[in-house]
C-alpha cells in the first residue's frame with residue numbers, strides 16, 4: 001500500500017472548505033441581521049447590539065445607547081455634527097418646557113440622516129428612532145410618514161423636522177398616522193417653513209385637530225433660515241369630529257365662525273361695484289381682472305383635498321377650461337372638479353373628461369323634479385356655437401306645475417346637502433355659480449344650512465334686470481331682481497365671512 005501522502009492534503013482541503021463555508025454563513029447571517037433587522041436581538045438569535053430595547057407595540061425594534069458609539073463613523077463631518085448640536089438645543093428647550101423627557105419614547109419622522117435621532121440618544125432619550133424611506137441603521141428604520149411601521153399609541157413624542165411636512169404630498173395621511181401612533185397626551189413638534197400666514201397656519205392646526213396647540217414661534221432653522229416651530233399635545237380624550245365641526249361652523253347653523261384673519265382677507269378683497277354699471281357686459285367682465293384671488297394671498301398647503309365646484313358649468317370650455325384651469329392660481333395643487341349642469345346638450349363632452357365629475361342635475365334646494373323653460377335674452381347675441389341654445393331656467397316645481405311634457409323635466413338636487421356630504425372643513429373649496437336667477441333660492445339655503453361655511457372662495461353671477469347692449473335705455477325683462485338686491489346679497493355674504501367675488 002502507498003503511504004497516504006494525499007490524505008492529509010485532502011483533509012486540509014475539506015477543513016478549509018468547511019471553514020470558509022462557516023465564515024460565509026456567518027457573514028450572510030450578519031449582513032441579514034444588520035441590514036434587514038437593523039441589528040436587533042431576537043431571543044436565541046445572533047445578537048449584534050446587546051442593549052436593544054423593545055418599543056411597546058412597535059413591530060420594529062430600536063437600538064439604545066450602544067448606537068451612539070456605533071455611529072461614531074457618521075459624525076465625522078462638521079456639518080453633521082453641527083446639525084446634531086442644533087437638534088440638541090431644540091430638544092433641550094422642549095425638555096425644560098416639559099414636552100419631552102428622558103423616559104419619552106420618541107420618533108423622528110422622515111429624517112434622512114438621523115441627526116435629530118442621534119441628538120435624542122446623546123441626551124439620554126434612549127428609546128428613540130427615526131423613519132425614512134431608506135433605512136440607515138442603527139438610527140433610522142424603513143418607514144414613511146404616511147405609513148409608519150409602528151403600532152397604535154406607541155410614542156410619547158413625535159418630531160417632524162426640516163420641513164418634512166411641507167414636502168409631503170399627502171399631509172392628511174401624514175397627520176392621520178401621527179394620530180394613530182402618538183399616545184393620548186403625547187407631544188408633537190413640527191418645524192415648517194410654510195404656514196407663514198394665519199390662513200395656512202390655521203389649516204395646519206386643522207390638520208392636527210386631534211391635538212391642542214401649546215405654542216408656536218419663529219426660530220432659526222438648521223440652515224439658519226427662519227422657520228416656525230409648532231408644539232402640540234394630543235387630546236387625552238378623543239374629541240369627536242362632530243364637536244370639532246360644530247365649533248368651526250359656529251354655534252348656530254346659519255353663522256360661520258369667522259376668525260379675524262379671515263375677516264382681514266375679506267376686508268382686503270377687491271371692492272364690490274357699488275354703482276349699477278351702465279354697460280354691465282363690459283364692466284362686469286373686466287372686473288375679473290381686479291379679483292384678488294385667495295390663493296394669491298395665502299398658502300393653501302395643509303388642506304386635505306382641493307375641490308372646485310362649478311354650478312351651472314355649461315360646456316367644459318366655458319368656465320372650467322377657460323377660467324379655472326387657465327387662470328385660477330392653484331399653487332400646484334391638483335383639484336377635484338365637479339361640474340353641475342342639468343342641460344343634456346352638454347353632457348356628452350364630459351364623458352371624455354377624466355378628473356371632472358359631472359352631476360347631470362340642476363342645483364336646487366331639495367331633491368325634486370323640476371320643469372324648466374329655455375330662456376333666450378333678446379339682448380344677448382345668440383351663442384355662436386351650440387345652435388342658439390338658451391339657458392335652462394327651472395321655473396316650476398313638480399308640486400306646482402302639472403301637465404307639462406316630459407321633455408322639459410329635469411332632476412333637481414339639494415346643493416347644500418350635497419356639499420355637506422362631499423367636502424369637509426379640512427378641504428379647500430372653490431365654487432363658481434351661474435344659475436340664471438336660481439341663486440336667490442340657493443344662496444339662502446346654503447347660508448341657512450351652514451354649507452356656505454365650507455366654501456373658501458366663492459364666485460357668482462347675480463342675475464338682475466340689467467341694461468341691455470342692444471337697446472339703450474332698456475332693461476332686460478328676463479329677471480325681476482334689481483342691481484341693488486344683488487349688491488345686498490354680495491354685501492351680506494361678505495359680512496357673514498364668505499369671500500365672494502362678482503362673476504360676470
Ligand SMILES: *[C@@H]1O[C@H](CO)[C@@H](O)[C@H](O)[C@H]1NC(C)=O
Pocket residue numbers: 175176179180207208209210238241
Ligand atoms: C384621530 O383618531 C381618532 C381615534 O382613532 C379618530 O376618532 C379621529 O377621527 C382621528 N382624527 C383625525 C383627524 O384623523
Ligand SMILES: *[C@@H]1O[C@H](CO)[C@@H](O)[C@H](O)[C@H]1NC(C)=O
Pocket residue numbers: 331332
Ligand atoms: C409649481 O411647480 C413649478 C415647477 O415644479 C415650480 O417652479 C413653482 O415654483 C411651483 N409653484 C408653487 C406655487 O409652488
Ligand SMILES: *[C@@H]1O[C@H](CO)[C@@H](O)[C@H](O)[C@H]1NC(C)=O
Pocket residue numbers: 367413414417
Ligand atoms: C338627494 O339626492 C342625492 C343624489 O342622488 C342623494 O345622495 C341624497 O341622499 C338625496 N337626499 C335626500 C334627502 O333624499
